[in-house]
Amino acid sequence: MTAREKCAKYGQEHLLRYEAELTPEERAELERQILEADFDLIGEIKKKEATAPDFSGLSPLGALEVPEIRAREAEFRAAGIEAIRQGKVAALLLGGGQGTRLGFDGPKGTFDFGVTRPFYIFQAQIETMLRVCEEAGCFFPLFIMTSDKNDVATRAFLKEKNYFGFPEEKITFFRQAMAPSCDFDGKIYLEGKGQLSLSPNGNGGWFKSLVHHGLDQKIREMGVEWINVFAVDNVLQKICDPVFIGATVLSGTNCGAKVVRKNAPGEKVGALCLKDGLPTIVEYYEMGDDIASLRDENGELTYRFGVILNYLFRVSRMQEVVNGKLPLHIVKKKIPYLNEAGELVKPTTENGFKFEYLATDNVRDMLSCVPFEVEREHEFAPIKNPEGIDSVVSARELMRKNGFVL
Numbered sequence: 001m002t003a004r005e006k007c008a009k010y011g012q013e014h015l016l017r018y019e020a021e022l023t024p025e026e027r028a029e030l031e032r033q034i035l036e037a038d039f040d041l042i043g044e045i046k047k048k049e050a051t052a053p054d055f056s057g058l059s060p061l062g063a064l065e066v067p068e069i070r071a072r073e074a075e076f077r078a079a080g081i082e083a084i085r086q087g088k089v090a091a092l093l094l095g096g097g098q099g100t101r102l103g104f105d106g107p108k109g110t111f112d113f114g115v116t117r118p119f120y121i122f123q124a125q126i127e128t129m130l131r132v133c134e135e136a137g138c139f140f141p142l143f144i145m146t147s148d149k150n151d152v153a154t155r156a157f158l159k160e161k162n163y164f165g166f167p168e169e170k171i172t173f174f175r176q177a178m179a180p181s182c183d184f185d186g187k188i189y190l191e192g193k194g195q196l197s198l199s200p201n202g203n204g205g206w207f208k209s210l211v212h213h214g215l216d217q218k219i220r221e222m223g224v225e226w227i228n229v230f231a232v233d234n235v236l237q238k239i240c241d242p243v244f245i246g247a248t249v250l251s252g253t254n255c256g257a258k259v260v261r262k263n264a265p266g267e268k269v270g271a272l273c274l275k276d277g278l279p280t281i282v283e284y285y286e287m288g289d290d291i292a293s294l295r296d297e298n299g300e301l302t303y304r305f306g307v308i309l310n311y312l313f314r315v316s317r318m319q320e321v322v323n324g325k326l327p328l329h330i331v332k333k334k335i336p337y338l339n340e341a342g343e344l345v346k347p348t349t350e351n352g353f354k355f356e357y358l359a360t361d362n363v364r365d366m367l368s369c370v371p372f373e374v375e376r377e378h379e380f381a382p383i384k385n386p387e388g389i390d391s392v393v394s395a396r397e398l399m400r401k402n403g404f405v406l
Protein backbone atom coordinates (compact mmCIF):
# COMPACT_ATOMS: atom_id res chain seq x y z
CA MET A 1 0.00 0.00 0.00
CA THR A 2 1.31 3.50 -0.80
CA ALA A 3 1.05 6.40 1.66
CA ARG A 4 -1.71 7.91 -0.51
CA GLU A 5 -3.68 4.67 -0.53
CA LYS A 6 -3.34 4.33 3.22
CA CYS A 7 -4.56 7.90 3.78
CA ALA A 8 -7.53 7.27 1.48
CA LYS A 9 -8.41 4.04 3.29
CA TYR A 10 -8.50 5.78 6.67
CA GLY A 11 -9.97 9.13 5.57
CA GLN A 12 -6.73 10.98 6.36
CA GLU A 13 -6.00 12.51 2.92
CA HIS A 14 -5.45 15.95 4.47
CA LEU A 15 -2.04 14.71 5.65
CA LEU A 16 -0.78 15.07 2.07
CA ARG A 17 -2.16 18.57 1.68
CA TYR A 18 1.29 20.20 1.45
CA GLU A 19 2.95 17.45 -0.57
CA ALA A 20 3.67 19.70 -3.55
CA GLU A 21 5.63 22.13 -1.35
CA LEU A 22 7.99 19.47 0.02
CA THR A 23 11.48 18.53 -1.19
CA PRO A 24 11.87 14.90 -2.33
CA GLU A 25 13.55 14.08 1.01
CA GLU A 26 10.79 15.70 3.04
CA ARG A 27 8.16 13.89 1.00
CA ALA A 28 9.91 10.56 1.53
CA GLU A 29 10.03 11.22 5.28
CA LEU A 30 6.33 12.11 5.42
CA GLU A 31 5.45 8.95 3.48
CA ARG A 32 7.58 6.87 5.85
CA GLN A 33 5.75 8.33 8.85
CA ILE A 34 2.36 7.67 7.28
CA LEU A 35 3.23 4.08 6.43
CA GLU A 36 4.72 3.37 9.88
CA ALA A 37 2.05 5.03 12.03
CA ASP A 38 -0.72 2.89 13.48
CA PHE A 39 -3.90 4.43 12.00
CA ASP A 40 -6.08 1.71 13.53
CA LEU A 41 -5.72 3.50 16.87
CA ILE A 42 -8.11 6.19 15.65
CA GLY A 43 -10.93 3.67 15.29
CA GLU A 44 -10.58 2.88 19.01
CA ILE A 45 -11.98 6.30 19.97
CA LYS A 46 -15.53 5.32 19.04
CA LYS A 47 -15.27 1.90 20.74
CA LYS A 48 -13.97 3.55 23.93
CA GLU A 49 -16.79 6.09 24.01
CA ALA A 50 -19.23 3.19 23.98
CA THR A 51 -17.75 1.36 26.99
CA ALA A 52 -18.04 2.63 30.57
CA PRO A 53 -15.41 1.57 33.15
CA ASP A 54 -16.44 -1.56 35.04
CA PHE A 55 -15.51 -2.03 38.69
CA SER A 56 -17.32 -5.25 39.40
CA GLY A 57 -15.22 -8.08 40.78
CA LEU A 58 -12.87 -5.73 42.61
CA SER A 59 -11.23 -6.82 45.87
CA PRO A 60 -8.13 -5.75 47.80
CA LEU A 61 -4.76 -7.41 47.19
CA GLY A 62 -2.75 -7.86 50.39
CA ALA A 63 0.82 -6.53 50.35
CA LEU A 64 4.09 -7.54 51.90
CA GLU A 65 4.05 -4.81 54.52
CA VAL A 66 6.96 -2.99 56.13
CA PRO A 67 7.07 -4.96 59.45
CA GLU A 68 7.24 -8.30 57.63
CA ILE A 69 9.82 -6.98 55.17
CA ARG A 70 11.95 -5.77 58.11
CA ALA A 71 11.67 -9.12 59.85
CA ARG A 72 12.75 -11.02 56.72
CA GLU A 73 15.15 -8.42 55.33
CA ALA A 74 18.31 -10.52 55.59
CA GLU A 75 16.68 -13.46 53.80
CA PHE A 76 15.27 -11.26 51.01
CA ARG A 77 18.50 -9.31 50.61
CA ALA A 78 20.61 -12.47 50.28
CA ALA A 79 18.27 -13.86 47.59
CA GLY A 80 18.28 -10.55 45.71
CA ILE A 81 22.07 -10.17 45.79
CA GLU A 82 22.42 -13.75 44.60
CA ALA A 83 20.08 -13.10 41.63
CA ILE A 84 22.06 -9.97 40.68
CA ARG A 85 25.39 -11.82 40.95
CA GLN A 86 24.06 -14.58 38.72
CA GLY A 87 23.22 -11.96 36.07
CA LYS A 88 19.50 -12.65 36.33
CA VAL A 89 18.46 -9.03 36.83
CA ALA A 90 18.47 -6.00 34.54
CA ALA A 91 17.26 -2.44 35.10
CA LEU A 92 15.10 -0.59 32.60
CA LEU A 93 14.65 3.15 32.80
CA LEU A 94 11.49 4.55 31.25
CA GLY A 95 12.79 7.75 29.70
CA GLY A 96 10.49 8.22 26.74
CA GLY A 97 8.05 10.64 28.37
CA GLN A 98 7.75 14.28 27.43
CA GLY A 99 7.60 15.71 30.94
CA THR A 100 5.11 18.36 29.89
CA ARG A 101 4.06 19.19 33.44
CA LEU A 102 7.62 20.05 34.45
CA GLY A 103 7.85 22.40 31.49
CA PHE A 104 11.57 21.72 31.05
CA ASP A 105 12.79 21.79 27.48
CA GLY A 106 14.86 18.60 27.35
CA PRO A 107 14.75 14.96 28.47
CA LYS A 108 13.57 14.90 32.09
CA GLY A 109 16.63 12.95 33.20
CA THR A 110 18.86 15.86 32.17
CA PHE A 111 17.05 18.22 34.56
CA ASP A 112 19.36 19.66 37.22
CA PHE A 113 17.58 19.85 40.57
CA GLY A 114 20.69 20.58 42.61
CA VAL A 115 20.93 23.67 44.79
CA THR A 116 24.58 24.23 45.66
CA ARG A 117 25.95 21.88 43.02
CA PRO A 118 24.67 20.38 39.77
CA PHE A 119 22.63 17.27 40.54
CA TYR A 120 20.80 15.79 37.57
CA ILE A 121 17.88 13.37 37.71
CA PHE A 122 19.88 10.80 35.71
CA GLN A 123 22.76 11.23 38.13
CA ALA A 124 20.51 10.55 41.14
CA GLN A 125 19.23 7.34 39.52
CA ILE A 126 22.64 6.09 38.41
CA GLU A 127 24.31 6.82 41.76
CA THR A 128 21.55 4.78 43.43
CA MET A 129 22.25 1.90 41.07
CA LEU A 130 25.99 2.11 41.64
CA ARG A 131 25.46 1.63 45.38
CA VAL A 132 23.73 -1.70 44.66
CA CYS A 133 26.48 -2.68 42.20
CA GLU A 134 29.02 -2.05 44.92
CA GLU A 135 27.12 -4.24 47.36
CA ALA A 136 26.73 -7.04 44.80
CA GLY A 137 30.30 -6.71 43.53
CA CYS A 138 29.16 -6.59 39.88
CA PHE A 139 27.27 -4.44 37.40
CA PHE A 140 23.87 -5.32 36.01
CA PRO A 141 22.70 -4.38 32.48
CA LEU A 142 20.86 -1.08 32.19
CA PHE A 143 18.35 -0.49 29.40
CA ILE A 144 17.27 3.07 28.71
CA MET A 145 14.07 3.65 26.75
CA THR A 146 13.94 6.93 24.85
CA SER A 147 11.59 8.26 22.19
CA ASP A 148 12.16 9.87 18.80
CA LYS A 149 11.71 13.20 20.55
CA ASN A 150 14.55 12.86 23.05
CA ASP A 151 16.81 10.01 21.95
CA VAL A 152 19.67 12.11 20.55
CA ALA A 153 19.66 14.54 23.49
CA THR A 154 19.54 11.72 26.07
CA ARG A 155 22.46 9.82 24.57
CA ALA A 156 24.57 12.95 24.07
CA PHE A 157 23.99 14.13 27.65
CA LEU A 158 24.87 10.80 29.26
CA LYS A 159 27.94 10.38 27.08
CA GLU A 160 29.16 13.85 27.95
CA LYS A 161 28.70 13.06 31.65
CA ASN A 162 30.52 9.76 31.19
CA TYR A 163 27.32 7.94 32.23
CA PHE A 164 27.91 9.19 35.79
CA GLY A 165 30.27 6.26 36.32
CA PHE A 166 28.07 3.43 35.02
CA PRO A 167 30.03 1.31 32.50
CA GLU A 168 29.03 2.29 28.95
CA GLU A 169 29.17 -1.32 27.73
CA LYS A 170 26.46 -2.26 30.23
CA ILE A 171 24.03 0.35 28.84
CA THR A 172 21.66 -0.24 25.91
CA PHE A 173 19.46 2.54 24.55
CA PHE A 174 16.34 1.81 22.55
CA ARG A 175 13.53 3.94 21.18
CA GLN A 176 9.90 3.36 21.98
CA ALA A 177 7.22 3.45 19.30
CA MET A 178 5.35 6.65 18.48
CA ALA A 179 1.59 7.13 18.02
CA PRO A 180 -0.26 9.78 15.99
CA SER A 181 -2.35 12.45 17.73
CA CYS A 182 -5.68 13.55 16.30
CA ASP A 183 -8.47 16.08 16.74
CA PHE A 184 -11.75 15.20 18.42
CA ASP A 185 -13.10 13.99 15.06
CA GLY A 186 -10.27 11.53 14.59
CA LYS A 187 -8.35 13.55 11.98
CA ILE A 188 -4.62 13.14 12.54
CA TYR A 189 -2.84 16.44 13.10
CA LEU A 190 0.14 17.69 11.12
CA GLU A 191 2.90 19.32 13.16
CA GLY A 192 4.75 20.58 10.08
CA LYS A 193 4.03 20.46 6.37
CA GLY A 194 5.91 17.18 6.09
CA GLN A 195 5.55 16.03 9.69
CA LEU A 196 2.75 14.13 11.40
CA SER A 197 1.94 14.98 14.98
CA LEU A 198 3.50 11.99 16.74
CA SER A 199 4.11 11.37 20.42
CA PRO A 200 5.56 8.50 22.44
CA ASN A 201 2.93 5.76 22.81
CA GLY A 202 3.04 5.55 26.60
CA ASN A 203 5.31 3.64 28.97
CA GLY A 204 3.43 0.31 28.63
CA GLY A 205 4.89 -0.51 25.26
CA TRP A 206 8.41 -0.99 26.66
CA PHE A 207 8.57 -4.76 26.10
CA LYS A 208 7.06 -4.57 22.61
CA SER A 209 9.64 -1.92 21.77
CA LEU A 210 12.43 -4.14 23.15
CA VAL A 211 11.18 -6.95 20.91
CA HIS A 212 10.94 -4.59 17.94
CA HIS A 213 14.65 -3.85 18.32
CA GLY A 214 15.52 -7.54 18.77
CA LEU A 215 16.61 -6.93 22.34
CA ASP A 216 14.46 -9.62 23.92
CA GLN A 217 16.78 -12.14 22.32
CA LYS A 218 19.81 -10.32 23.72
CA ILE A 219 18.18 -10.38 27.15
CA ARG A 220 17.59 -14.12 26.98
CA GLU A 221 21.13 -14.75 25.76
CA MET A 222 22.44 -12.74 28.70
CA GLY A 223 20.46 -14.99 31.05
CA VAL A 224 18.35 -12.12 32.41
CA GLU A 225 15.19 -13.46 34.08
CA TRP A 226 13.89 -10.32 35.77
CA ILE A 227 13.60 -6.72 34.63
CA ASN A 228 13.26 -3.86 37.10
CA VAL A 229 11.25 -1.24 35.23
CA PHE A 230 11.19 2.23 36.78
CA ALA A 231 10.19 5.82 36.10
CA VAL A 232 12.92 8.34 35.50
CA ASP A 233 11.50 10.93 37.85
CA ASN A 234 11.24 9.36 41.32
CA VAL A 235 14.62 10.56 42.58
CA LEU A 236 14.35 8.78 45.92
CA GLN A 237 13.52 5.28 44.70
CA LYS A 238 15.83 2.31 45.04
CA ILE A 239 16.60 0.55 41.78
CA CYS A 240 17.46 -3.14 41.61
CA ASP A 241 16.84 -3.08 45.34
CA PRO A 242 18.10 -6.48 46.52
CA VAL A 243 15.41 -6.74 49.21
CA PHE A 244 12.63 -6.13 46.69
CA ILE A 245 14.18 -8.53 44.17
CA GLY A 246 14.64 -11.25 46.77
CA ALA A 247 11.08 -10.85 48.08
CA THR A 248 9.63 -11.10 44.58
CA VAL A 249 11.76 -14.07 43.52
CA LEU A 250 10.94 -15.97 46.72
CA SER A 251 7.22 -15.15 46.40
CA GLY A 252 6.97 -17.36 43.33
CA THR A 253 4.88 -14.71 41.51
CA ASN A 254 5.60 -13.25 38.08
CA CYS A 255 5.87 -9.69 39.25
CA GLY A 256 6.69 -7.43 42.17
CA ALA A 257 5.30 -3.91 42.50
CA LYS A 258 6.59 -1.31 44.91
CA VAL A 259 3.67 0.39 46.61
CA VAL A 260 3.11 3.13 49.18
CA ARG A 261 0.27 3.42 51.65
CA LYS A 262 -2.06 6.05 50.16
CA ASN A 263 -2.07 9.27 52.20
CA ALA A 264 -5.69 10.09 51.28
CA PRO A 265 -8.49 8.34 49.39
CA GLY A 266 -8.05 10.72 46.47
CA GLU A 267 -4.24 10.59 46.24
CA LYS A 268 -3.18 10.57 42.60
CA VAL A 269 -1.64 7.10 42.48
CA GLY A 270 -3.05 3.96 40.86
CA ALA A 271 -4.39 1.45 43.42
CA LEU A 272 -3.16 -2.14 43.16
CA CYS A 273 -6.21 -4.41 43.58
CA LEU A 274 -7.52 -7.74 42.45
CA LYS A 275 -10.09 -7.70 39.68
CA ASP A 276 -11.74 -11.00 38.92
CA GLY A 277 -8.85 -12.63 40.75
CA LEU A 278 -6.10 -10.93 38.69
CA PRO A 279 -3.74 -8.19 39.92
CA THR A 280 -4.99 -4.95 38.43
CA ILE A 281 -4.12 -1.31 38.85
CA VAL A 282 -7.06 1.05 38.89
CA GLU A 283 -5.99 4.59 38.06
CA TYR A 284 -7.02 7.31 40.52
CA TYR A 285 -9.14 9.05 37.87
CA GLU A 286 -10.98 5.81 37.11
CA MET A 287 -11.78 4.81 40.69
CA GLY A 288 -14.83 6.67 41.97
CA ASP A 289 -14.72 8.46 45.37
CA ASP A 290 -17.10 5.88 46.84
CA ILE A 291 -14.72 2.99 46.16
CA ALA A 292 -11.56 4.95 46.97
CA SER A 293 -13.02 5.94 50.38
CA LEU A 294 -14.08 2.43 51.46
CA ARG A 295 -12.60 1.36 54.81
CA ASP A 296 -12.06 -2.08 56.30
CA GLU A 297 -12.93 -3.24 59.86
CA ASN A 298 -9.69 -1.63 61.19
CA GLY A 299 -10.63 1.73 59.74
CA GLU A 300 -7.93 1.53 57.07
CA LEU A 301 -8.62 2.30 53.43
CA THR A 302 -9.66 -0.93 51.73
CA TYR A 303 -7.72 -0.03 48.59
CA ARG A 304 -4.76 1.47 50.42
CA PHE A 305 -1.74 0.59 48.31
CA GLY A 306 -0.72 2.85 45.47
CA VAL A 307 1.90 1.99 42.86
CA ILE A 308 5.00 4.15 42.33
CA LEU A 309 6.02 2.84 38.90
CA ASN A 310 8.77 0.54 40.08
CA TYR A 311 8.11 -3.05 39.03
CA LEU A 312 10.01 -6.28 38.71
CA PHE A 313 8.73 -8.33 35.77
CA ARG A 314 9.52 -11.96 34.98
CA VAL A 315 10.97 -12.01 31.46
CA SER A 316 9.53 -15.42 30.47
CA ARG A 317 6.00 -14.22 31.25
CA MET A 318 6.51 -10.92 29.36
CA GLN A 319 7.60 -12.97 26.37
CA GLU A 320 4.39 -15.01 26.53
CA VAL A 321 2.13 -11.96 26.46
CA VAL A 322 4.01 -9.70 24.07
CA ASN A 323 1.61 -10.31 21.22
CA GLY A 324 -1.45 -9.78 23.39
CA LYS A 325 -3.39 -6.53 23.37
CA LEU A 326 -2.83 -4.04 26.14
CA PRO A 327 -5.75 -1.71 26.87
CA LEU A 328 -5.40 1.56 24.99
CA HIS A 329 -5.74 4.79 26.95
CA ILE A 330 -7.14 7.70 24.99
CA VAL A 331 -6.19 10.95 26.66
CA LYS A 332 -7.35 14.50 25.93
CA LYS A 333 -4.33 16.81 25.50
CA LYS A 334 -3.23 20.16 24.12
CA ILE A 335 -1.67 19.25 20.79
CA PRO A 336 0.32 21.72 18.66
CA TYR A 337 -0.93 21.62 15.05
CA LEU A 338 -0.79 23.31 11.65
CA ASN A 339 -3.90 25.39 10.97
CA GLU A 340 -5.58 25.98 7.60
CA ALA A 341 -3.06 28.73 6.84
CA GLY A 342 -0.18 26.33 7.44
CA GLU A 343 0.91 28.08 10.67
CA LEU A 344 1.83 26.19 13.84
CA VAL A 345 -0.68 26.76 16.64
CA LYS A 346 0.04 25.94 20.29
CA PRO A 347 -3.41 25.57 21.83
CA THR A 348 -4.14 26.64 25.39
CA THR A 349 -7.02 24.21 25.82
CA GLU A 350 -7.36 20.52 24.99
CA ASN A 351 -7.93 20.04 21.28
CA GLY A 352 -7.57 16.33 20.65
CA PHE A 353 -6.49 12.87 21.69
CA LYS A 354 -3.19 11.10 22.30
CA PHE A 355 -2.97 7.32 22.54
CA GLU A 356 -1.01 5.58 25.27
CA TYR A 357 -0.28 2.14 26.66
CA LEU A 358 0.53 2.06 30.36
CA ALA A 359 3.00 -0.07 32.30
CA THR A 360 0.34 -0.42 34.99
CA ASP A 361 -1.55 -2.67 32.55
CA ASN A 362 1.46 -4.99 32.22
CA VAL A 363 0.78 -6.11 35.79
CA ARG A 364 -2.53 -7.78 34.94
CA ASP A 365 -0.85 -9.79 32.19
CA MET A 366 1.57 -11.16 34.77
CA LEU A 367 -1.34 -13.09 36.43
CA SER A 368 0.31 -12.88 39.85
CA CYS A 369 1.95 -10.01 41.66
CA VAL A 370 3.36 -9.26 45.08
CA PRO A 371 2.83 -5.67 46.26
CA PHE A 372 5.92 -4.65 48.25
CA GLU A 373 5.34 -1.78 50.64
CA VAL A 374 7.93 1.00 50.87
CA GLU A 375 7.89 4.04 53.13
CA ARG A 376 7.03 7.05 51.04
CA GLU A 377 9.27 9.41 53.00
CA HIS A 378 12.25 7.21 52.07
CA GLU A 379 11.32 6.10 48.55
CA PHE A 380 8.82 8.32 46.85
CA ALA A 381 9.84 11.73 45.56
CA PRO A 382 8.64 12.05 41.97
CA ILE A 383 9.48 15.23 40.08
CA LYS A 384 6.39 15.93 38.00
CA ASN A 385 5.83 19.67 38.51
CA PRO A 386 8.02 22.73 39.13
CA GLU A 387 6.37 23.34 42.52
CA GLY A 388 3.60 22.05 44.77
CA ILE A 389 2.77 18.35 45.02
CA ASP A 390 5.26 15.91 43.44
CA SER A 391 7.55 18.73 42.45
CA VAL A 392 11.14 19.89 42.36
CA VAL A 393 10.49 21.65 45.66
CA SER A 394 8.94 18.66 47.46
CA ALA A 395 11.55 16.26 46.07
CA ARG A 396 14.41 18.46 47.29
CA GLU A 397 12.90 18.57 50.76
CA LEU A 398 12.53 14.78 50.90
CA MET A 399 16.04 14.23 49.56
CA ARG A 400 17.46 16.49 52.28
CA LYS A 401 15.51 14.59 54.95
CA ASN A 402 17.20 11.45 53.66
CA GLY A 403 20.63 12.95 54.10
CA PHE A 404 21.38 14.03 50.52
CA VAL A 405 23.39 17.21 50.06
CA LEU A 406 21.90 19.10 47.13
Ligand code: UTP
Nearest residue numbers: 094095096097098099100101200202203231232
Ligand atom coordinates in the same frame (compact mmCIF):
# COMPACT_ATOMS: atom_id res chain seq x y z
P1 UTP B 1 4.48 10.30 33.20
O1 UTP B 1 3.22 9.57 33.17
O2 UTP B 1 4.74 11.16 34.40
O3 UTP B 1 4.59 11.16 31.87
O4 UTP B 1 5.65 9.25 33.02
P2 UTP B 1 5.68 12.21 31.39
O5 UTP B 1 5.57 12.24 29.90
O6 UTP B 1 7.07 11.93 31.94
O7 UTP B 1 5.23 13.58 32.03
P3 UTP B 1 3.95 14.51 31.75
O8 UTP B 1 2.75 13.69 32.11
O9 UTP B 1 4.02 14.90 30.30
O10 UTP B 1 4.18 15.68 32.67
C1 UTP B 1 6.02 8.30 33.95
C2 UTP B 1 7.26 7.61 33.43
O11 UTP B 1 6.98 6.96 32.19
C3 UTP B 1 7.88 7.41 31.19
C4 UTP B 1 8.34 8.78 31.65
O12 UTP B 1 9.58 9.11 31.04
C5 UTP B 1 8.42 8.56 33.14
O13 UTP B 1 9.63 7.89 33.49
N1 UTP B 1 7.19 7.45 29.89
C6 UTP B 1 6.00 8.09 29.77
C7 UTP B 1 7.76 6.81 28.82
O14 UTP B 1 8.86 6.22 28.93
N2 UTP B 1 7.10 6.85 27.62
C8 UTP B 1 5.92 7.47 27.46
O15 UTP B 1 5.38 7.46 26.34
C9 UTP B 1 5.35 8.11 28.56
